[in-house]
Amino acid sequence: MVRYKKSEEKRKQILYAAFHSLSERGYDAVTLQTIADHAEVSKGVVHYYFENKEAVLxxxxxxxxxxxxxxxxxxxxxxxxxxxxxxxxxxxxxxxxxxxxxxxxxxxxxxxxxxxxxxxxxxxxxxxxxxxxxxxxxxxxxxxxxxxxxxxxxxxxxxxxxxxxxxxxxxxxxxxxxxxxxxxxxxxxxxxxxxxxx
Amino acid sequence: MVRYKKSEEKRKQILYAAFHSLSERGYDAVTLQTIADHAEVSKGVVHYYFENKEAVLxxxxxxxxxxxxxxxxxxxxxxxxxxxxxxxxxxxxxxxxxxxxxxxxxxxxxxxxxxxxxxxxxxxxxxxxxxxxxxxxxxxxxxxxxxxxxxxxxxxxxxxxxxxxxxxxxxxxxxxxxxxxxxxxxxxxxxxxxxxxx
Amino acid sequence: MVRYKKSEEKRKQILYAAFHSLSERGYDAVTLQTIADHAEVSKGVVHYYFENKEAVLxxxxxxxxxxxxxxxxxxxxxxxxxxxxxxxxxxxxxxxxxxxxxxxxxxxxxxxxxxxxxxxxxxxxxxxxxxxxxxxxxxxxxxxxxxxxxxxxxxxxxxxxxxxxxxxxxxxxxxxxxxxxxxxxxxxxxxxxxxxxx
Amino acid sequence: MVRYKKSEEKRKQILYAAFHSLSERGYDAVTLQTIADHAEVSKGVVHYYFENKEAVLxxxxxxxxxxxxxxxxxxxxxxxxxxxxxxxxxxxxxxxxxxxxxxxxxxxxxxxxxxxxxxxxxxxxxxxxxxxxxxxxxxxxxxxxxxxxxxxxxxxxxxxxxxxxxxxxxxxxxxxxxxxxxxxxxxxxxxxxxxxxx
DNA sequence: GATGAATGAGTATTCATTCAT
DNA sequence: GATGAATGAATACTCATTCAT
Structure with missing residues (x-):
């Protein structure tokens, strides 16, 4: 399914952004905004693909x-x-x-x-x-x-x-x-x- | 000096409380209030003995x-x-x-x-x-x-x-x-x- | 852009609220809450539009x-x-x-x-x-x-x-x-x- | 009365300290501690000679x-x-x-x-x-x-x-x-x- | 008289989360 | 699907004031 595939790509993109955010700033300092910025998506997108911050982590x-x-x-x-x-x-x-x-x-x-x-x-x-x-x-x-x-x-x-x-x-x-x-x-x-x- | 000794005791008391707070709840979840509660002092006391939270840690x-x-x-x-x-x-x-x-x-x-x-x-x-x-x-x-x-x-x-x-x-x-x-x-x-x- | 315009309006609204707060209560007594109340927005909104209190002033x-x-x-x-x-x-x-x-x-x-x-x-x-x-x-x-x-x-x-x-x-x-x-x-x-x- | 005179001197000393504190740091930034420090007395003394901060000012x-x-x-x-x-x-x-x-x-x-x-x-x-x-x-x-x-x-x-x-x-x-x-x-x-x- | 330890109310600021568009 | 405006709970920190010593 194209849609599913696209979703999976975006999820990976967010996870990858989360990894770089964590690596750069550390767990404490990472906000959803940081992750969204790294992933070059809006903050809302992160919540669209993941239940909440904990789920991303x-x-x-x-x-x-x-x-x-x-x-x-x-x-x-x-x-x-x-x-x-x-x-x-x-x-x-x-x-x-x-x-x-x-x-x-x-x-x-x-x-x-x-x-x-x-x-x-x-x-x-x-x-x-x-x-x-x-x-x-x-x-x-x-x-x-x-x-x-x-x-x-x-x-x-x-x-x-x-x-x-x-x-x-x-x-x-x-x-x-x-x-x-x-x-x-x-x-x-x-x-x-x-x-x-x- | 009695005063100094008393100060040192209180500092130790706060550090001890901080240790137990950290151990119980973890770094992220520890607030100055948590530490104060554990030390059975008011929130202000922690600031009286330590410059700021970082200094306690x-x-x-x-x-x-x-x-x-x-x-x-x-x-x-x-x-x-x-x-x-x-x-x-x-x-x-x-x-x-x-x-x-x-x-x-x-x-x-x-x-x-x-x-x-x-x-x-x-x-x-x-x-x-x-x-x-x-x-x-x-x-x-x-x-x-x-x-x-x-x-x-x-x-x-x-x-x-x-x-x-x-x-x-x-x-x-x-x-x-x-x-x-x-x-x-x-x-x-x-x-x-x-x-x-x- | 509609978005920009909306932003500008809200900023003005907050500045206007800040003016009335200052005028009524004086610089010392003005809190971000006061300003937010006058502007009939939540406290967070003021921080959304302005870096910090000083920036509003x-x-x-x-x-x-x-x-x-x-x-x-x-x-x-x-x-x-x-x-x-x-x-x-x-x-x-x-x-x-x-x-x-x-x-x-x-x-x-x-x-x-x-x-x-x-x-x-x-x-x-x-x-x-x-x-x-x-x-x-x-x-x-x-x-x-x-x-x-x-x-x-x-x-x-x-x-x-x-x-x-x-x-x-x-x-x-x-x-x-x-x-x-x-x-x-x-x-x-x-x-x-x-x-x-x- | 010696005591009264002494009191008056101390009051003046505190007022003078308050003036210099205000002049240096500004009304907002002046605390009773600032004043006490300038007057080289303890914080308690200020409260001893003046009802409260407002009274000093x-x-x-x-x-x-x-x-x-x-x-x-x-x-x-x-x-x-x-x-x-x-x-x-x-x-x-x-x-x-x-x-x-x-x-x-x-x-x-x-x-x-x-x-x-x-x-x-x-x-x-x-x-x-x-x-x-x-x-x-x-x-x-x-x-x-x-x-x-x-x-x-x-x-x-x-x-x-x-x-x-x-x-x-x-x-x-x-x-x-x-x-x-x-x-x-x-x-x-x-x-x-x-x-x-x- | 004098001290400074202790208190706690008050404030700016951050940020996850929600939701209208 | 995507956006970002809005919310408000949570928290570090300040400081006038009190009070035991």
Missing amino acids: VELLEWLTAKISAKERAAVAEQHTATGKLTAYISSAFPGPDQNRSFYRVYLDFLARASRIPAYREINKRFYDSCASISTEIIRLGQQEGIFAKGLFPDTTAPVIRAIIDGCLIQWLMSDKDELHGLYKDSCYGAIMKVLSV | VELLEWLTAKISAKERAAVAEQHTATGKLTAYISSAFPGPDQNRSFYRVYLDFLARASRIPAYREINKRFYDSCASISTEIIRLGQQEGIFAKGLFPDTTAPVIRAIIDGCLIQWLMSDKDELHGLYKDSCYGAIMKVLSV | VELLEWLTAKISAKERAAVAEQHTATGKLTAYISSAFPGPDQNRSFYRVYLDFLARASRIPAYREINKRFYDSCASISTEIIRLGQQEGIFAKGLFPDTTAPVIRAIIDGCLIQWLMSDKDELHGLYKDSCYGAIMKVLSV | VELLEWLTAKISAKERAAVAEQHTATGKLTAYISSAFPGPDQNRSFYRVYLDFLARASRIPAYREINKRFYDSCASISTEIIRLGQQEGIFAKGLFPDTTAPVIRAIIDGCLIQWLMSDKDELHGLYKDSCYGAIMKVLSV
Whole structure:
């Protein structure tokens, strides 16, 4: 349906504008006007496509985490060894200073609210599950290859992988130094390898 | 001077109230009225003791991170082996579901804003430095004891320790399950030990 | 464009309401609520049309002085002798107790702040310039007609004309007696004629 | 009584502080704290010596206008010819840029409110009466000396004298140019002489 | 007498949401 | 479908005034 398609495009356009607004100004400072301006539509349009402000934000978080998950899955799928997949996963999680900054700024804004807003927590849980399933796949493969410790329980180890990635990227973001991005990426890779290796 | 002491007590009272307000309702929802209510003082009192709302929050973050740092330092100082110190450090960082929840909710609220608000970033940097110095001390001791890898560079490894702690506690907080607290603590300890061990 | 026109009308409506609010209650007591009430709109509308309260007041002063200037210019333009123009000017400046009271109350409120608020001072300067150009025209014509002293320098005499008008109207306003309006008008006219005459 | 005397001194000190506060910041911006700070006393003291803020301001206007009146009377009393007295009066009213600015800023602040606040209007009326009696004395003397027009009615002419003085000083104040002070003083003197002369 | 801590009423301003056009 | 004018609830902040010490 043309109409539906058009609607979907406009929704995406608004979500994309919301992402950039959040990234630039932060959750607190974003108003519907900001989003409308970024999307180059009128304020009324946002309300036409979304129930309310919260709905825009919920959908943004859904869209954002789904996009990241898909990107990471795709990167991992291209590799066929445990090391290759792990490297691909981490590279995908550390695309570069600009992308990491804009994503993590927004992501932290949601994370900070997720412990109080069930909708955010639920979406984040799905994101964590996706991350965990990627890690689990890598761990199992590494164990088959004999390069990862047999004794590791994928279920409990997988979350730690994401914890290290998030922890390192938060540390990097707080450093406010683009030039340290590579260092944190390497540290992250090194730490995960130590956690997993025989 | 009695007057000064009284002032300081009232300031602490307000900061304490601010902490509980933030923890309960979240940064966004906290108003000066909320804080005043928690402190059982009138709205004007908050303005009497603090320049403005931002000043309350800045001082709260300062007080909070200083308190955590002091607690962790004290716990580590009581132990005299690398393993003992590391265990004490992690135990201190994982005091329990209630304390971790209230602290990390508030801490995440600040962290999410720290990338845009220099005052918060600066305070967090001091907190990270304190954490790093604790980790560095533990790493050096462990290397002397021969239980940690000689090749580790304390400067680059120390931040990873905190990254793992923060990453794990965020994962736990997002799980919304008190009963997993012990599991995440163990995972965290295990991961850090693997990162450090020979 | 209809939209623009509608906007302009509403702005005028708000300025008009602001004038009446100021006139009734005085600068200090005027709140945006007062203005909104007078304009029979909601409080938000005032902020929709004006950046902030100061902007309303600045525009009010601009509008008010421009209106008075235009009225005086028009009155003077209708006459063709120096005496006729002077009489018209003064009559225009002394329209009657009600109009003089409402205007001078508001004008004095602005004047009292003009020495500290550059925006007000600037607008008043333009008003004084307009008054001076009217007086200058009258003086020159009177000198040509031979009824005003040749030795007068229009540049230095013109401000004195307005000084006498303002001074007399302030004296009248402070008397709080409507019935003295005519007397002050006559005194003003007499004084100015003496200042100008051969 | 020593106590009474001390009280009176403190009251004067507060009034003097209020004058400087008003002159520096303007009526709107003056708080009791400002006044207390200027007087180097605590805020409570102001309330101890004055019923409320309004009382301070009323007494300030009374004190201020009385002081100006006394100064002008004294200056005029020293001279014994109409021209001498007039010159003395105007010189007394135009002491210099700094004094004129500080007094007229404060005076205009009160004048702007006098049309609504009866207490201020009443005090100003007494000030005007004092000014009128000075002018009346000068006019009568000049008429006796034969240098002022016999036909002048002192009652109606006297207010015009003050109107010209106030009008000229307001024009000067609005010009924001200290160097024009002498010019306005001369213009004022010239205008008054023309109004009075035969 | 003097202090300054405490109060709370009052105000400008912001912004999500509604709705007439 | 789209617009943006209008609304009003919510909130930080100011300051005169009170009062316990």
